[in-house]
Amino acid sequence: xxxxxxxxxxxxxxxxxxxxxxxxxxxxxxxxxxxxxxxxxxxxxxxxxxxxxxxxxxxxxxxxxxxxxxxxxxxxxxxxxxxxxxxxxxxxxxxxxxxxxxxxxxxxxxxxxxxxxxxxxxxxxxxxxxxxxxxxxxxxxxxxxxxxxxxxxxxxxxxxxxxxxxxxxxxxxxxxxxxxxxxxxxxxxxxxxxxxxxxxxxxxxxxxxxxxxxxxxxxxxxxxxxxxxxxxxxxxxxxxxxxxxxxxxxxxxxxxxxxxxxxxxxxxxxxxxxxxxxxxxxxxxxxxxxxxxxxxxxxxxxxxxxxxxxxxxxxxxxxxxxxxxxxxxxxxxxxxxxxxxxxxxxxxxxxxxxxxxxxxxxxxxxxxxxxxxxxxxxxxxxxxxxxxxxxxxxxxxxxxxxxxxxxxxxxxxxxxxxxxxxxxxxxxxxxxxxxxxxxxxxxxxxxxxxxxxxxxxxxxxxxxxxxxxxxxxxxxxxxxxxxxxxxxxxxxxxxxxxxxxxxxxxxxxxxxxxxxxxxxxxxxxxxxxxxxxxxxxxxxxxxxxxxxxxxxxxxxxxxxxxxxxxxxxxxxxxxxxxxxxxxxxxxxxxxxxxxxxxxxxxxxxxxxxxxxxxxxxxxxxxxxxxxxxxx
Numbered sequence: 001x002x003x004x005x006x007x008x009x010x011x012x013x014x015x016x017x018x019x020x021x022x023x024x025x026x027x028x029x030x031x032x033x034x035x036x037x038x039x040x041x042x043x044x045x046x047x048x049x050x051x052x053x054x055x056x057x058x059x060x061x062x063x064x065x066x067x068x069x070x071x072x073x074x075x076x077x078x079x080x081x082x083x084x085x086x087x088x089x090x091x092x093x094x095x096x097x098x099x100x101x102x103x104x105x106x107x108x109x110x111x112x113x114x115x116x117x118x119x120x121x122x123x124x125x126x127x128x129x130x131x132x133x134x135x136x137x138x139x140x141x142x143x144x145x146x147x148x149x150x151x152x153x154x155x156x157x158x159x160x161x162x163x164x165x166x167x168x169x170x171x172x173x174x175x176x177x178x179x180x181x182x183x184x185x186x187x188x189x190x191x192x193x194x195x196x197x198x199x200x201x202x203x204x205x206x207x208x209x210x211x212x213x214x215x216x217x218x219x220x221x222x223x224x225x226x227x228x229x230x231x232x233x234x235x236x237x238x239x240x241x242x243x244x245x246x247x248x249x250x251x252x253x254x255x256x257x258x259x260x261x262x263x264x265x266x267x268x269x270x271x272x273x274x275x276x277x278x279x280x281x282x283x284x285x286x287x288x289x290x291x292x293x294x295x296x297x298x299x300x301x302x303x304x305x306x307x308x309x310x311x312x313x314x315x316x317x318x319x320x321x322x323x324x325x326x327x328x329x330x331x332x333x334x335x336x337x338x339x340x341x342x343x344x345x346x347x348x349x350x351x352x353x354x355x356x357x358x359x360x361x362x363x364x365x366x367x368x369x370x371x372x373x374x375x376x377x378x379x380x381x382x383x384x385x386x387x388x389x390x391x392x393x394x395x396x397x398x399x400x401x402x403x404x405x406x407x408x409x410x411x412x413x414x415x416x417x418x419x420x421x422x423x424x425x426x427x428x429x430x431x432x433x434x435x436x437x438x439x440x441x442x443x444x445x446x447x448x449x450x451x452x453x454x455x456x457x458x459x460x461x462x463x464x465x466x467x468x469x470x471x472x473x474x475x476x477x478x479x480x481x482x483x484x485x486x487x488x489x490x491x492x493x494x495x496x497x498x499x500x501x502x503x504x505x506x507x508x509x510x511x512x513x514x515x516x517x518x519x520x521x522x523x524x525x526x527x528x529x530x531x532x533x534x535x536x537x538x539x540x541x542x543x544x545x546x547x548x549x550x551x552x553x554x555x556x557x558x559x560x561x562x563x564x565x566x567x568x569x570x571x572x573x574x575x576x577x578x579x580x581x582x583x584x585x586x587x588x589x590x591x592x593x594x595x596x597x598x599x600x601x602x603x604x605x606x607x608x609x610x611x612x613x614x615x616x617x618x619x620x621x622x623x624x625x626x627x628x629x630x631x
Contacts, residue, residue, distance in 0.1 A: 001028045003060050004439055004541070005069045007039060007048075013074025015044060021435060022071075032058035032065055045073040068439050068538030091184055092138065095289035098358050098381075098524055099177035100126045102408065103288030103532035108181070112137045114148075115174060125529065128152050128175030128510075143181055145172060158380060171381075176510075176524050178358070178381070182293065192294055195283040196416040197352040203364040204273045208266050208371070266367075274363040274377050285355040285383035288408050288528050291415045292536045295543070349422045349463050349490050353385040354412050356405060356505060357512060359523035384523045390503045390516060392481070392491045397507025399432070399471070402494045404527030405507065406467055407434060409492060411528065411536055413465055414440045423459050427452045427480065428469030428494075436534035439541035449476045456483055463488035471496050 007020045020043065024035060033056040036048055048055040048071045051064030058065040094113075096104040101124045106113075113136040114120040117129045122136070130150040137144045143166045147154040155173040156164040166172065172179040232238070286294070363379040386393060395402045413424055424443045426433060437443045442464075446452040456466075466484040468477060471494050484491050505525075506513040512525040 001026065001061070003035070004067045005035075005071055007043060007045070007071045007073065010049075010072045010074035011076060014046065015073075017043075023438070026060055028061050030060045032056055032060060035060065035065075035071075039071065043073075048073055049075040063542070067541035069542075092143070093182055093293065094122065094136070095180055095182055095287070095293060096124065097171075097178045097180065097287035097289050098526050099124070099175065100404070100527050101177055101529060101532075102404075102526040103292050103411075103528045103536070105289055105293055108136075108138050108143075110138050110140065124174065124177045126175040126177045129177060130175075133174050142166075150174070192283065192290065193286065193415065193417055195280070196286055197347070197354070197412065197418055198284045199351075199353055200277070200280050200284045200364065203366040203376075204277055205366055205368045206266070206269050206273050207368045209262055270365060270377065273365045274379060277363045277365060278379055278382065281379075281382050284353065285385055287355075287383075288411060288526055288532065288536075291411050292532065292539070295415060295536070295539050347418045348488075349413075349419065349465050350388050350391065350488065352388055352413075352416065352419050352422075354388075354409055355383045355385050355526065356408070356514070357384050357523040357525040358382060359384045359521055381524075384514065384521065386503065387516065388490070391485055391489075392493070393503045393505065394493050394495045395505045395507065396495050397505075397512075399494075401507040401525070401527055403432070403434065403469070404529065405505070405525060406469065406492065406494075407528040407530070407533040408526050409465075410434065410437055410440065410443070410467070411533065414443070414537075414540060421462075423455070423462060423464035424467070425452060425455050425464065425484075426467045426469060427477070428467075429472070432469040432494075434469075434530075434533065436530075436537040439537040441540075449480055452480055453483065456480070456487055456489070460487055463490075465490045465492065468493040470494060 003024045003026055005022050005024070007022055009016050009019075022039065024038065026034060032050075036055045039045055039048060050058060050069050050071055052075075053064065055065070055071060092108040094106040094108055096102060096106075104124070106122050113122050114132060115122045115124065115129070115134045115136060116132045117124060117126065118131060120132060124133075128151075130148070130152070132148050133150040134148050134154045135146045137146070144163060145154065145156065145161070145166055146163045147161060152175055153160050155161065156166065156170050158171075164170075166181055168180065168182055170180060358381045361379050361382045361384075362376045365376045367374050395405055410424065410426075413419055413422060420441065422442060424437075424440070426437055426443065426445045427449075428447070430447050433445050433447070438445060444455055446455070466481070466489050468481065468491065473481075473493065473495060481491050481493065503514070503516040506515065507525060511522045514521045514523060
């Protein structure tokens with residue numbers, strides 16, 4: 001196997017260098033002493049520590065020495081004496097669901113927390129958040145939030161507040177950031193992802209009486225005889241006409257009273273359907289914070305221990321709406337209203353709905369029989385998703401925003417149980433590759449077209465998702481995109497203008513714009529920061545079972561000659577990985593712990609132009625693989 005980890009220098013390290021990403025080829029279950037010796041020889045480190053335990057006494061693949069582990073050089077001796085003395089999961093957490101800081105999770109204890117843009121307890125990289133925006137107070141009996149005379153104010157459940165008491169159902173909005181509080185890690189477990197990515201396009205149907213008369217019709221039917229009786233009584237002087245018409249009016253008003261009850265019951269049923277629609281949209285399109293929070297839940301870990309085949313997802317079914325006196329309504333969609341139906345079904349990549357942000361939307365509710373005059377109520381801010389039927393999506397805007405949205409899309413493809421075996425290829429310049437994605441199952445990264453085309457050819461029987469990072473789309477990249485489209489892959493590309501795409505997401509302005517066909521929707525984008533994505537990828541890689549099915553055995557794809565091609569100009573984390581003598585390769589194999597591997601490489605003695613055959617793809621002659629193995 002190839003073990004991915006990160007080397008960081010502690011306060012007592014002899015050398016204070018930036019963190020280095022490592023990818024070490026070693027047998028599964030190999031000794032940590034081998035890793036210790038190899039890293040020490042290459043980077044001049046002392047004794048390494050993982051999770052407070054000496055690396056030399058650990059086993060690769062066994063916690064805490066799992067993919068994504070952090071090797072600490074020069075750790076504080078006090079941490080080694082109490083390796084697991086850190087605090088457990090917080091009983092209360094603040095989740096940032098939407099906005100520029102989507103995915104941030106803040107553990108809360110009793111006390112006060114200042115929320116702001118900088119130099120506060122909870123920092124949100126949101127330009128619409130004031131420097132000192134609000135104060136969150138956690139006591140033994142309540143959680144409250146107080147606005148600190150901010151420029152844009154603070155809202156709770158859509159209402160602007162000065163001070164408000166919060167519950168787990170409250171939605172807090174500061175600037176463009178939407179937050180909520182949750183209790184412990186069992187509140188958002190694996191059950192919360194069963195409907196993730198499923199369609200909720202079909203409206204919820206609320207039944208009504210087909211012969212119900214309108215209020216105006218009832219009043220006219222009851223009032224007209226009464227008016228005629230009054231007129232006859234005045235004209236003839238015989239007031240008995242008035243008595244007879246009053247009796248007839250009472251007979252008509254009786255069903256009018258019953259109709260009022262029916263209308264009230266119908267209104268209640270519509271309100272229930274709107275709330276049900278809001279809940280099913282939230283379940284089908286979880287936020288980045290909910291995804292990150294869920295993978296750390298005990299139920300998710302237990303499900304991973306049973307294996308991916310045990311993760312059941314909802315199958316096609318019906319959702320019911322019940323209103324007092326109205327009977328039962330049924331949706332025409334495929335998502336169960338409460339997510340209680342289960343099955344072993346998985347879906348293709350072109351059937352999964354991916355969230356990109358939130359927007360003001362109407363509820364997907366209709367009456368049965370259809371009433372042409374019925375207007376669905378306003379749902380408020382609801383998840384906005386990409387239609388899976390659209391194969392090519394262009395994302396245009398500042399590079400930082402585009403990368404933030406791509407990170408969120410990758411998180412969804414990695415965490416949704418229904419699509420855990422969908423292959424994902426990320427292609428583009430080295431500086432734009434999301435390094436944390438190498439920990440995700442089913443993800444491959446490439447910088448050369450030959451490797452990317454080989455991956456597409458190898459996965460002709462299973463369509464996946466292709467991410468083209470960087471804004472340069474030359475003829476070679478265009479050909480790669482065309483091949484992916486012909487193979488049924490979904491393509492997400494970064495472009496400057498969004499041309500040649502069926503769907504365009506524009507992130508230039510404060511509010512993003514989704515253009516698809518003749519439609520245009522403004523929305524607040526969900527942009528995941530780098531550190532949130534990295535933590536998510538490491539957490540998912542550390543799950544007991546993270547496998548990718550059906551990739552074939554020993555398919556090794558080198559990215560090819562990165563150092564010799566002059567790609568190592570800026571020595572960032574990924575560039576340091578290569579300049580230190582490591583090279584990433586994609587290794588998809590059945591039952592392996594992770595699909596993206598790396599190998600230790602050394603210069604070969606044969607400098608000619610020959611190519612060695614490695615697996616099924618050619619690699620440059622001046623590189624050869626060197627594995628770490630027990631003597």
